[in-house]
Amino acid sequence: MPTSKLSGPQSPTAVSTIGLRKSYGDKTVLDGIDLHIPAGSVFALLGPNGAGKTTTVQILSTLITADAGQAQVAGHDVATSPDGVRAAIGVTGQFSAVDGLITGEENMLLMADLHHLSKREGRRVTADLLARFDLTEAAKKPASTYSGGMKRRLDIAMTLVGDPRIIFLDEPTTGLDPRSRHNMWQIIRELVSDGVTVFLTTQYLDEADELADRIAVLNNGKIAAEGTAGELKRLVPGGHVRLRFTDPAAYQAAASALREATRHDESLTLQIPSGGSQRELRSILDWLDAVDVEADELTVHTPDLDDVFFALTGDAGTPEQPKEMAR
Ligand SMILES: Nc1ncnc2c1ncn2[C@@H]1O[C@H](COP(=O)(O)OP(=O)(O)OP(=O)(O)O)[C@@H](O)[C@H]1O
Numbered sequence: 001m002p003t004s005k006l007s008g009p010q011s012p013t014a015v016s017t018i019g020l021r022k023s024y025g026d027k028t029v030l031d032g033i034d035l036h037i038p039a040g041s042v043f044a045l046l047g048p049n050g051a052g053k054t055t056t057v058q059i060l061s062t063l064i065t066a067d068a069g070q071a072q073v074a075g076h077d078v079a080t081s082p083d084g085v086r087a088a089i090g091v092t093g094q095f096s097a098v099d100g101l102i103t104g105e106e107n108m109l110l111m112a113d114l115h116h117l118s119k120r121e122g123r124r125v126t127a128d129l130l131a132r133f134d135l136t137e138a139a140k141k142p143a144s145t146y147s148g149g150m151k152r153r154l155d156i157a158m159t160l161v162g163d164p165r166i167i168f169l170d171e172p173t174t175g176l177d178p179r180s181r182h183n184m185w186q187i188i189r190e191l192v193s194d195g196v197t198v199f200l201t202t203q204y205l206d207e208a209d210e211l212a213d214r215i216a217v218l219n220n221g222k223i224a225a226e227g228t229a230g231e232l233k234r235l236v237p238g239g240h241v242r243l244r245f246t247d248p249a250a251y252q253a254a255a256s257a258l259r260e261a262t263r264h265d266e267s268l269t270l271q272i273p274s275g276g277s278q279r280e281l282r283s284i285l286d287w288l289d290a291v292d293v294e295a296d297e298l299t300v301h302t303p304d305l306d307d308v309f310f311a312l313t314g315d316a317g318t319p320e321q322p323k324e325m326a327r
């Protein structure tokens with residue numbers, strides 16, 4: 001199978017797929033998925049329930065096989081070299097792999113055994129990771145007594161035992177409270193700063209916005225959109241520049257200069273539809289300069305990822321129009 005076209009010429013590629021397909025019975029779950037994820041980056045796969053996020057993770061981590069298409073992970077083809085893939089990756093599934101009947105430490109040592117670490121090395125790695133994930137104190141307690149956040153941290157600690165270069169996190173923060181979510185984000189950022197590639201799935205748009213270098217939105221078996229958070233936000237209408245004035249005369253002058261602006265006379269603000277690009281901002285400022293007025297405040301408003309998500313996956317009972325447009 002030719003694999004050369006899968007790897008980019010410049011930066012090493014952690015994960016790439018071409019035309020990945022998967023069906024269950026007559027239900028097409030993945031209908032041709034192309035992905036390209038550079039090493040050392042964070043990639044977020046977003047999608048509503050049942051979109052195929054877990055299925056994608058399972059294919060890339062060799063737990064199931066695709067019906068068609070190619071996928072390379074860490075330079076290995078998932079179909080022809082699953083062992084090579086497995087040696088390079090760690091997977092934290094959507095549902096916890098933690099055994100509640102044994103202690104956190106025992107769960108870790110079990111993973112060390114699975115990775116064929118020596119007893120001594122297994123102990124060292126276990127102690128290190130438990131400390132790093134703030135679980136040293138709880139190490140000797142049965143994992144069933146852990147809180148959701150602690151279990152999730154243990155799950156990820158277990159994933160890291162084999163020192164994987166690529167990790168798959170399937171909904172790493174679902175069910176966590178805001179503080180635990182932020183802790184998890186911090187953990188993920190630290191992994192990335194160590195050079196690990198992170199492939200995460202999430203239903204939380206703020207999570208993707210916060211963590212991911214690139215985001216793909218999965219809908220109806222296809223990638224509905226892919227790009228940075230900023231690029232995705234620019235896909236939906238609703239972006240605008242808001243100019244606020246304190247001097248009514250300046251406001252009037254600006255309002256007559258900027259024809260396409262929506263006026264808010266009480267608050268002396270003007271709202272101008274704009275994608276927020278440098279060129280658009282400059283033209284607004286040029287207009288203001290031309291009539292010699294200065295705004296007291298200029299703010300750029302871009303639609304958030306929620307708008308993008310609803311616009312792209314709008315057939316599932318979600319609003320047809322992005323929020324910004326409905327306002
Ligand atoms: N083993 C299976 N047999 C039959 N259908 C399956 C199987 N696994 C998944 N599916 C179906 O494939 C579709 C995609 O499931 P998947 O678990 O990948 O979605 P998801 O995006 O991870 O959803 P969620 O956000 O709920 O975790 C669903 O319709 C699901 O019912």
Ligand SMILES: [Mg+2]
Pocket residue numbers: 053054055094170
């Ligand atoms: Mg899932």
